[in-house]
Amino acid sequence: MGDTADGEAAVIARVRAGEAEAYAQLVRAHTGVALRAAVAFGAGADAEDVVQSAFFKAYQALGRFRDGASFRPWLLRIVVNETRNTVRSAGRARAVAGREARFQGADPLIPDTADPAVAALAEERRTLLSAALEELTEEQRQVVTCRYLLEMDEAETAQALGWPRGTVKSRLNRGLKKLEQRLGGQLGPGPGPEGGERNG
Incomplete structure (x- = not known):
């Protein structure tokens, strides 16, 4: 992780020096x-x-990027803000359709060579999860998305959403409890709040 951060810092220094x-x-x-993130x-x-616009804005704001910080959550905060602006202007119906699209098109979770029964089960789980996520509040949906779909740790989630870490923790706990009540064991084994906190 340290090597990645150091390498990224060197790249950012080159960008600031004018290297396109x-x-x-x-x-x-x-x-x-x-x-x-944009799809989710x-x-x-x-x-x-949205992503093109976010990268452009990130480039313009790079002078304000804090040395030693992690680039990914900083960028994702810009992506989240750009997405909110787009969704707000496009209306609620598109937002719901967009969230559902994350399970159908973002990144295939199963290879084409997988057993058809496995593929059907994975599709069913995504449909269940998509429906359950719609029942969360917007804030709970955002924090669950960051922690589990984008695999960000607690600190990165707090930075990306612009919330204190305590708020991330409490909203995540409430969101996961609501998902558990809604889904019970229907999704099978998966990361619980304890497993999810190991990086935070």
């Missing part, structure tokens, strides 16, 4: 997670535009 290719390197490294937060068909 260095920023392209950052874009390539973080486009995947930025797209997943409801950008739907506008996800690519």
Whole structure:
């Protein structure tokens, strides 16, 4: 992790020195997670535009990026804000459709060569999870998305959402309890709150 942060700091220093290719390197490294975040937060068909705009804004704001900080949660906070603006202007219906799209198109969770029965089960689990997430509050949905779909730790989630860590923890706990009540054991074994906190 330290090596990654050091390498990233060196790339950011090169960008600040005016090397355009260095920023392209950052874009390539973080486009995947930025797209997943945009789709997960409801950008739907506008996800690519949202991410392009977020990278442009991040480039403009790089002078304010704190040395030694992690680039990914800082970038994802910009992605989240851009997505909110897009969703707000596009209306609630598109937001719901966009969140559902994350389970159908963001990143295939199972390879094409998988057993059809396994594929059907995975699809059923995604449908159940999508329906259950819709019953959470917006804040609970955001924190569950960051922690479990984008695999961010507690500190990164707090930075990306602009919330104190205590708020992340309490909203995550409430969201997970609500998901557990709604789903029971229907999703099978998965990360619980304890397993999810090991990085935080």
